[in-house]
Each structure stands twice: as structure tokens, then as C-alpha cells.
Amino acid sequence: MVAAGPLRSVTVLGATGSVGLNTIDLLRRNRDRFRVEALTAHRNTAGLAGLAREFGARFVAVGDESCYGDLRQELAGTGIEVGGGPQALADAAARPAEWVMSAITGAAGLAPTLAAIERGAMVALANKEALVCAGAIVMAACARSGSILLPVDSEHNAIHQVFDFKNPERVERLILTASGGPFRNRSRQDMAAATPEQALAHPNWSMGAKISIDSATMMNKGLELIEASHLFPVPEPRIEIVVHPESVIHSMVAYIDGSVLAQLGSPDMRTPIAYTLAWPDRMAGPSAKLDFVQQKSLSFESPDEQRFSALRVARDALRAGRAAPTVLNAANEVAVRGFLDRRIGFLDIVAIVEETLERLVGHSADSLEEVHAVDDEARSTAESLMMAAA
Ligand SMILES: NC(=O)c1ccc[n+]([C@@H]2O[C@H](COP(=O)([O-])OP(=O)(O)OC[C@H]3O[C@@H](n4cnc5c(N)ncnc54)[C@H](OP(=O)(O)O)[C@@H]3O)[C@@H](O)[C@H]2O)c1
Structure with a gap:
């Protein structure tokens, strides 16, 4: 439970996706704490309409305008307002919810994320592509509006939990952990023949298709490097990537005195989402508790930029x-x-x-x-x- 307080109004952009549905799961478990203002999807009108009815959302929108008619029909007689097209996504984000989950995939999430930021909402940011494609613009909008940006990506969420924002000069470096994805031990030759099914089969996380492929190429870690450079006042040369196949340590902050602070948890997105949903409080989360004795060991290795050239390409892009x-x-x-x-x-x-x-x-x-x-x-x-x- 979130500590006693007023009902928090929330909007979920990308409600029908992997992060969206993990967010919905937490809302379902805490119905008395949250009220749903708006929900969005791209084309999944049936899924979106079902969620809208279940939570009594006030506004729903699909990004694909051609699905607007279906959505309207699905929600006829409910009194729920319906929109379609990119502007309707931004309208959803602009509605007066205190907390907005930004979980649309890709640059399509940029405009709605900015609409939430510009009105000063608390924004839980899963949509890393918004920061990669327009990081300086997004961060400047946050500074102007006073919007609080809470990272949902498990790595940045981990860093957010252990970063000394009052004394950033005490931070020596950030250590982003990476699972290594499904092809961690595969040769370039093997990877050349990889099918989408093989690349989608992530060993630790269940995620949407785009981020799963990004994890297989390790471009995901490259995008996260760029994301981290915007979220935290630490320059690129001091952001390190370490492969940690068990995905238990979600990332670390090393301090100048030699201390390293880490956030740990089972690989379940509901933990970082719950952190943002209850922020600055904490709420009970349903993810499996860590059992260190069962876990036995945690391992680490250097990323292989020869086999995973996306890491080099992304770092070069950040430097450029x-x-x-x-x-x-x-x-x-x-x-x-x-x-x-x-x-x-x-x-x-x-x-x-x-x-x-x-x-x-x-x-x-x-x-x-x-x-x-x-x-x-x-x-x-x-x-x-x-x-x-x-
Ligand atoms: N999945 C994870 O565990 C995870 C972890 C960290 C960060 N993230 C980040 O979170 C974001 C979402 O990832 P995901 O895995 O949840 O993706 P996903 O399962 O593919 O879901 C994407 C959501 O966005 C909607 N959407 C897709 N394209 C859209 C468009 N052009 N316009 C409007 N809405 C659109 C989808 O609607 P439909 O259902 O109608 O297609 C769906 O609701 C990504 O930026 C990803 O990098 C995800």
C-alpha cells in the first residue's frame, strides 16, 4: 500500500504494452489509491476499451487514427471520451493527472511525453527513445515546468534510487549493468543467421518486441547509455557498462571514497514501476523476493564490442x-x-x-x-x- 494520502490520479500512455500492463497490474492491486484519468494504445482497441471500462478512465486514445471508429464503437454508451491520432495521444498526456506513465515505444512517445512534462506532471519515463532522440529538449522542458522525471528503465531507476543528487561531485562513475541478451555467448556467424524468434527470446525479461530486439543487438544498452547521460550529471567517459547475466543488480553508483551503491531485485518491471508510482513514498510490490542463498553467485564480464558493435556505435553517437x-x-x-x-x-x-x-x-x-x-x-x-x- 502507498502511505495514506489523497487519491493519486494517473494516466498510462502505452497502456496495452508490456510496461503498460505491468503498471495496470499495480493499479489493479491498489484500486483504492489511484484514479485513472487517461489511457492510450496504438491499435489494440479491444484491449484498451477493456481497461478503460475496468478502471472508469475519463479519456482514451489510439495513436492510429484509422482505429478511432472501432474504439468509439467499443465504448459507446459508457460516457468515456475517445480520441484518435497523434494529437489525441498528446491530449491524453495533457489532461490533469498527477502522474503519467510514458510507455509508448519509440519516438512516437516524444510528443505525448513532452505534453505531460510541459504541464508539470510527475512523469514515469519508460520511453527511453524520447530521451535519446531529444534529450536536451526534454530535460530543458522539465527544468522549465518543474516536472519530476522518474526513470522506469530498471537500470536508471536503480541509479535514481542510490544517486546523491545533492552532491553529484561525490559520484565517481555510473555502472550500467546489462544481461547480455539471448546472444551473449553466440559468435557473429551464429548471429548472422538469427531469426526474430531467437532474438525475441530474452533469457531474463519479458518485454515488447522492439526492446527485446534491442537487447539482442545490445543497442538497448547503447540507448541506455545516452539516456543516462541526460538523466544524471555524469559525463559519458564516466558511464561504464558491465555485463551481469543474472539481472539481479540493476545498476550501481561508484562514489569517490570507493563505496559502490547498488539496487538489487528480481527481474520484474513492477519493482521500478512501483517505485515511481508511489514516489516519494514506497508501496508494497508483488515481485518475487530475492533469495540470496538460492542465488548463490552473481557474475560480471566486460561487454564485447567486437561482437556487439551497437555499443561502440551508440557511444560514438553520444560523443558526436x-x-x-x-x-x-x-x-x-x-x-x-x-x-x-x-x-x-x-x-x-x-x-x-x-x-x-x-x-x-x-x-x-x-x-x-x-x-x-x-x-x-x-x-x-x-x-x-x-x-x-x-
Ligand atoms: N518492456 C519492458 O520491460 C521495458 C523495460 C524498460 C524500458 N522499456 C521501454 O518502455 C517502452 C515500451 O516498451 P514495451 O516493452 O512496453 O513495448 P510494447 O509492449 O510494444 O508496448 C508499446 C505500447 O505503446 C503503444 N504504441 C506502440 N507504438 C505506438 C505508436 N506509434 N503510437 C502510439 N502508441 C504506440 C502500444 O499500443 P498497441 O498495444 O495498440 O500496439 C503499446 O501500448 C519502450 O520505450 C521500451 O524501451 C520497456
Whole structure:
């Protein structure tokens, strides 16, 4: 239970996805503590309508405008307001909920996330792509509005729990842990032949398709490196990545006196989500309790940038700055979709991202307009490279 207090109103963007449904699970277990203002999905009208009815949401929206009619029909007579299209997602985020879960996949989550931030909401951020493609813009909007950004990604959530925000000069480095994904021990040759089914089979976490493929290429850790550089006042050379296959330590902060603080937990997204949902309190969570005796050992290894070149490509993009992270994110979204649709091979994903970055050097992404323009250009470049690779 959340400590006694007024009902917290919440909005869940991406309610029908993996993070969205983990959030819904916590809301279901704490019905007396939360009221649902708005819920969104992309195309899953049946799932969204079911959740809207169950929680008595005031507003629901689908990102795909062509699904608006179906959603309206599903909710006819309920009095629940319905919207469709990208603007309706931003409208959902702009409604007066105290807490907003940003769990749309990809750059499509940027505008709704900004709409929540701009009105000063407390934003639980799962949508790492928003920070990767427009980190400076998102953080500046937070500073302007006073919006509190609470990271949901288990690594950044872990760091948030142990980071000394009052004395950041005491922090020596951040250590992001990585499971290594399903291909941790595979050769490049094996990976070249990997199918979407193999790449989707994450050893520790159950997640949506896009982040699962990102975990297999380890681009996910590259995106998280960029995300961490925006969330915490620690420069890139002092953000380290360590492979930790058990996914028990979710990340660590090393201090100048040699102390290292870590957050641990079973690999269950409901723990970091509960941290944000109850913040600044704590609430009881349903995830399996850690049993250290059963666990026996925790292991660590260096990431292999030869086999997982996404780590190098993402770090280089962060160092290059300007529009490089925006290009990286957009090209990666296109290439991951292409792999899932069996248009390209597994190793082509990062090759296409790298080639797109090479072709679009020197762009800037200082304003939202520039971010959109670069994002569009990177998508069409990646698409044409994909056609050439197919
Ligand atoms: N899954 C995890 O454990 C995890 C952990 C850390 C961070 N994250 C991050 O959280 C975000 C969501 O991941 P997920 O695994 O929950 O993804 P997911 O299972 O694929 O769910 C995505 C959600 O966003 C909606 N959506 C997708 N594309 C959209 C679009 N273009 N416009 C509007 N809505 C759209 C989907 O609606 P439909 O259902 O209608 O398609 C669904 O509700 C990602 O940024 C991911 O990197 C996830």
C-alpha cells in the first residue's frame, strides 16, 4: 500500500504494452489509491476499451487514427471520451493527472511525453527513445515546468534510487549493468543467421518486441547509455557498462571514497514501476523476493564490442552529439522493424544504423522541428539502405 494520502490520479500512455500492463497490474492491486484519468494504445482497441471500462478512465486514445471508429464503437454508451491520432495521444498526456506513465515505444512517445512534462506532471519515463532522440529538449522542458522525471528503465531507476543528487561531485562513475541478451555467448556467424524468434527470446525479461530486439543487438544498452547521460550529471567517459547475466543488480553508483551503491531485485518491471508510482513514498510490490542463498553467485564480464558493435556505435553517437543520437534512434527503429518483418538479417540492423549515421553527419537537432526533420530523413535513409540490403 502507498502511505495514506489523497487519491493519486494517473494516466498510462502505452497502456496495452508490456510496461503498460505491468503498471495496470499495480493499479489493479491498489484500486483504492489511484484514479485513472487517461489511457492510450496504438491499435489494440479491444484491449484498451477493456481497461478503460475496468478502471472508469475519463479519456482514451489510439495513436492510429484509422482505429478511432472501432474504439468509439467499443465504448459507446459508457460516457468515456475517445480520441484518435497523434494529437489525441498528446491530449491524453495533457489532461490533469498527477502522474503519467510514458510507455509508448519509440519516438512516437516524444510528443505525448513532452505534453505531460510541459504541464508539470510527475512523469514515469519508460520511453527511453524520447530521451535519446531529444534529450536536451526534454530535460530543458522539465527544468522549465518543474516536472519530476522518474526513470522506469530498471537500470536508471536503480541509479535514481542510490544517486546523491545533492552532491553529484561525490559520484565517481555510473555502472550500467546489462544481461547480455539471448546472444551473449553466440559468435557473429551464429548471429548472422538469427531469426526474430531467437532474438525475441530474452533469457531474463519479458518485454515488447522492439526492446527485446534491442537487447539482442545490445543497442538497448547503447540507448541506455545516452539516456543516462541526460538523466544524471555524469559525463559519458564516466558511464561504464558491465555485463551481469543474472539481472539481479540493476545498476550501481561508484562514489569517490570507493563505496559502490547498488539496487538489487528480481527481474520484474513492477519493482521500478512501483517505485515511481508511489514516489516519494514506497508501496508494497508483488515481485518475487530475492533469495540470496538460492542465488548463490552473481557474475560480471566486460561487454564485447567486437561482437556487439551497437555499443561502440551508440557511444560514438553520444560523443558526436548534435543530431547523431536522433539519427541513431530513428535508423534503429526502422531496422528493427525490418528485421522483425524478415526483410533484413540480424547483423544488418546495426550495419544500417551505422551507415545512416555516416550519411547524415553534421545535422543539428536543437529544436523540436529539427528533431522531426532529422528523424524523418534518418528513417528514409535507413529504409533505402534496407531495400538495398534485402
Ligand atoms: N518492456 C519492458 O520491460 C521495458 C523495460 C524498460 C524500458 N522499456 C521501454 O518502455 C517502452 C515500451 O516498451 P514495451 O516493452 O512496453 O513495448 P510494447 O509492449 O510494444 O508496448 C508499446 C505500447 O505503446 C503503444 N504504441 C506502440 N507504438 C505506438 C505508436 N506509434 N503510437 C502510439 N502508441 C504506440 C502500444 O499500443 P498497441 O498495444 O495498440 O500496439 C503499446 O501500448 C519502450 O520505450 C521500451 O524501451 C520497456
